[in-house]
Amino acid sequence: MDETAARPLRADAERSMRAILEGAERVLSVDPGASMEQIAAAAxxxxxxxHRRFASRQALIxxxxxxAARQLARAVDDGRPDTAPAQVALHRITVNVLEVKGAWAFALGLPAEPGSEAAALHEDxxxxxxxxxxxxxxxxxxxxAADLEWVRRVYYALLGESLHGGADDADVDTDTLAARIVDTLLHGAGPRA
Structure with a gap:
């Protein structure tokens, strides 16, 4: 990352940085090979x-x-994973994660460099x-007796499938999708007692 990006930014610089990142997400999600010029235009x-903010295209990415990883971490924090009742936390976190992953699909689909802050956030x-x-x-x-690592992987798969679902889910709000995910995770597809 460019050294200037590590320092606190003035409000106008923060707005321009946000516009650049949002523009980059929009453009790169459609064309991963888009140029800095195309990103600037979108932003x-x-x-x-x-070019003042980022030494290279790779630094921008x-x-x-x-x-995006920081936004995902904040989304989880907002769900109060340590204090809310477990089912409430799971639902709230799911809603938040669906919103962040839906808005930042390209950025969150990038492999995090081993040892990077982004990789550490994803591990956490x-x-x-x-x-x-x-x-x-x-x-x-x-x-x-459930293997929680397997349950976590199933949960992640349900999140991914909900985000990449078909046209039937296009108009479904994130709260409803989250309820489906949590219900499927906790109850499966079997009949209810």
């Missing part, structure tokens, strides 16, 4: 503004991935997911 800023999110699942198991929402 509504001069090409020189991008790394910043984009880190920013995996651990925090297991913690919520442990709390759900303690509340008897998940079978005590």
């Amino acid at each position: 509504g800023v001069a090409r020189t503004t991008i 790394e910043t984009l991935a880190l920013d 999110l995996g651990r925090r997911c297991i913690t919520v699942l442990e709390r759900a198991r303690a509340d008897k929402l998940i079978d005590e």
Whole structure:
């Protein structure tokens, strides 16, 4: 990441940085090979503004991935994974994650560089997911013999499938999708007693 991006930014610089990252997400999600010029146009800023902030296209992409990982971490935090009742936390986190992943699909689809802050955030999110699942198991929402790493992977798959679902899900709000995910995770597709 460029050194200037590590320092706190003035409000106008922060707005321009946000516009650049949002423009980059929009353009790169359609054309991963898009140029800095195309990103600048989508962000509504001069090409020189991008070049002042980022030494290279790769630096921009790394910043984009880190920013998206930070947003995902905040989304999980907002779900109060350590204090809300487990099922409430799971639902709220699911809503938040669907919103962030829906808005930042390109950035969150990038592999995090090993040892990077983004990689550390993703690893921490995996651990925090297991913690919520442990709390759900303690509340008897998940079978005590369940392999929680497998449950986490199934949960992630349900999130991914919900985000990449067909046209039938296009108009379904994130709260409804989250309810479907949590219900499927906790109850499967079998008949209810």
